[in-house]
């Protein structure tokens with residue numbers, strides 16, 4: 514890959530793993546919903562994650578956990594735009610905006626966002642054009658259906674083939690819309706339209722997705738696949754999240770999307786130290 518991926522005015526160093534800190538600005542995000550609806554609180558949280566070593570901050574105005582309530586584009590923009598603007602002005606970090614909404618993509622890019630992270634892989638009307646017009650890199654993620662129905666008995670003959678074929682198709686749609694492969698990041702979409710078995714098998718075989726020739730972004734932090742294996746609620750999933758962070762790095766992940774930045778940065782640094790040895 515390009516070892517430096519242009520993200521708006523900033524460069525993302527893809528020659529080494531990067532940690533993306535999660536900043537939920539929704540009232541109902543499962544992990545820290547309601548705590549960060551105020552812009553200043555969001556800015557303080559982002560500041561803490563950057564200080565802890567996050568080089569990207571992912572700002573999401575729509576909770577996409579299973580069964581989440583839909584949010585209007587206007588409401589999503591009202592939540593996201595002030596936070597993007599404040600962080601772009603005050604912090605030295607790449608802002609990723611976690612949205613499927615064209616207007617939010619356009620406004621966030623105008624305010625200084627450097628990456629579009631769309632869990633729906635630009636399938637909404639106008640999303641491909643909006644993303645193309647921003648000139649920003651885009652993360653494409655596997656999901657089937659919508660948060661409200663994606664967990665209703667998802668079935669695939671081979672989950673890795675399903676994810677690979679989906680991402681190939683979305684990359685082709687991007688290319689047709691003027692978004693070249695060089696601006697694409699790929700994400701298996703853990704926890705989206707997948708059973709526990711799907712998530713574990715996909716995680717085990719994640720390195721097969723590297724054959725698509727694009728950097729991998731992995732988001733498993735505090736997710737239910739950890740809760741189901743360990744029997745822990747969200748607040749007790751740190752150790753499981755760190756175990757999967759380490760494993761993802763050995764399986765070729767480039768960007769880890771996490772809640773617990775400082776802890777994950779320590780995992781990245783320990784693995785880097787070992788890999789740097791003779």
Ligand SMILES: Nc1nc2[nH]c(SCC(=O)O)nc2c(=O)[nH]1
Pocket residue numbers: 577578611630631632652654700702703704730731732733736770
């Ligand atoms: N690219 C990417 N974006 C995401 N947004 C969420 S929201 C659900 C949660 O954090 O539990 N998950 C992901 C993910 O896995 N990948």
